[in-house]
Amino acid sequence: MATASLFAALVRGSRPRSLRVSNLRASPIAFPGSPSRSFSSVLPKSDGLSVEEEPADPEDDLRSRVFRLRLPKRSATAALDRWVGEGRTVSASELRQIAKDLRRSQRYKHALEISEWMKTHREAELSDRDYAMRIDLMTKVFGVNAAEDFFQGLPSSAKSCEACTALLHSYAAAKLTEKAEKLFERIKESSLSSSALAYNEMMTLYISVGQLDKIFPIVEELKRRKVTPDLFTYNLWISSYAAILDISVVRNILDEMAREPNSDKHWITYMRLADIYLTAGRLVDSDFSLAETDKKISQQQWITYDFLIILHASLGNSQMLNEIWKSMRSTSQKMTSRNYICIISSYLMLEQLKEAGEVIDEWRKSKAEEFDISDCDRLFEALKKAGLVDTANKFRELMLQKDCGLTSSSCC
Structure with a gap:
């Protein structure tokens, strides 16, 4: 259903390709999975030539340096390492904002490198929302299977409302109805989400696959749970x-x-x-x-x-x-x-x-x-x-x- 595909993409706020086609912290939900592992191995390796060399800017800052890496093959990781190597500091909040701006500009690979750098150097400061963004970026750069593997590798304490909803979003975008339904049931059973986000994702999914008859039961469930x-x-x-x-x-x-x-x-x-x-x-x-x-x-x-x-x-x-x-x-x-x-x-x-x-x-x-x-x-x-x-x-x-x-x- 071509029109429904675009509707599903746009209602989530993403940029459409063509017609052919929550901010709530909660108790973690325990999912079986493998030990947490880094995706540094699949991200492009940095080298000495990965950062574009440009004349010094009197108003030089980290965000400007990263945004000057226009081509995806350029390494944001190398830019970050160089910044810190010059004796400069960077806060977790600044890194989050840069990653957010990159994502908004559809610079997903660079945003994911920022997220990976945060995990390596600021893991103690990571929030539920950081993990959720990581899952979304993993989906966009490497696909839903990579995002799923990353989620399964997280400790149970990190499998929060935001992380689960982000994975649900990935399933819905890929029209993986069965996986989305199973995850949605687990979210409900664990009383993880008291917001409408997960319900909205399922409604969007059903519209995109043309299963409009499943919308009303979702609404009824939302009302029954007083969401x-x-x-x-x-x-x-x-x-x-x-x-x-x-x-x-x-x-x-x-x-x-x-x-x-x-x-x-x-x-x-x-x-x-x-x-x-x-x-x-x-x-x-x-x-x-x-x-x-x-x-x-x-x-x-x-x-x-x-x-x-x-x-x-x-x-x-x-x-x-x-x-x-x-x-x-x-x-x-x-x-x-x-x-x-x-x-x-x-x-x-x-x-x-x-x-x-x-x-x-x-x-x-x-x-x-x-x-x-x-x-x-x-x-x-x-x-x-x-x-x-x-x-x-x-x-x-x-x-x-x-x-x-x-x-x-x-x-x-």
Whole structure:
């Protein structure tokens, strides 16, 4: 299921390849495994020529040195050894931040070398989160089997919530359903996790492999154990029902969100955007049926990405919003007015009028879907219905700038 594959990747926050395709400390869980071992043997060895030589920088620091190692074959380990050999010091917190920045820049091999250096020189200072990052980096550089071996080799005291969830994430990304389910059961049996992270990973996995019928039992289990759902939990839950066009259930979930005592401004934004989308995208019309869904299943699966856009818009994550929209446009999938309405309304909520205008231009030029001003009229009305009068007026002004005035009777 191609669209579900991208959804699974993006909801975890990673950069998508193509459509072909918690921060809680807890008691450790005991898993059988071999003694802990270092992965220094599989990381590229450093040599005297591994570090790029550059003129001295008056503002030289370790982070700059590591980031100047642009090619993966360059050794971050050698850069660290050289730094310390010059009599300089480096703290564990500084190393964590450098590794985090490298990971964000997709410099996984260098980030893993930083993690390995920390294990060798700062093992006493390692936290549960350090082990979790190590597992994630092992997966990205060497694959899930290497990450699994590393996890099994950890002492039981290090097999914490973060480490287990990181391995679960690796299993889910690789669509190893059976392994993920077994690990998930062990996590629950040990009462290791009282956060929604592990549940979210399983929901993401089931969406990616098309087993939407398994989403509701996960939600029921979460509620039974009194685990507090987060915004990602609700988005995954809603997306699973939106994919089969069970809009009445989507509405019920939104109502439940509204009653959630832990809701915040992001939840409110999400509910507003979802309501705008359901109304302006005509998903509330009675002429949609499950029989029709069966005939157009690829288009209905496409709806899940609209809710992913809504999620990141509610979180103010414009970068991920851009990533998702770019990925959707790069496919041969036919874009509909519903998709355009979703991304336009999300950009409007983030007050990114320039980007919203670019989407409008693209929509009008699109050969796949004839531009219909009535769709924009519905969006204008939905924005006002949601209490976003200023946003609605900005949208109207934007349409006028595009020489495409709205025809809604409320436009005056």
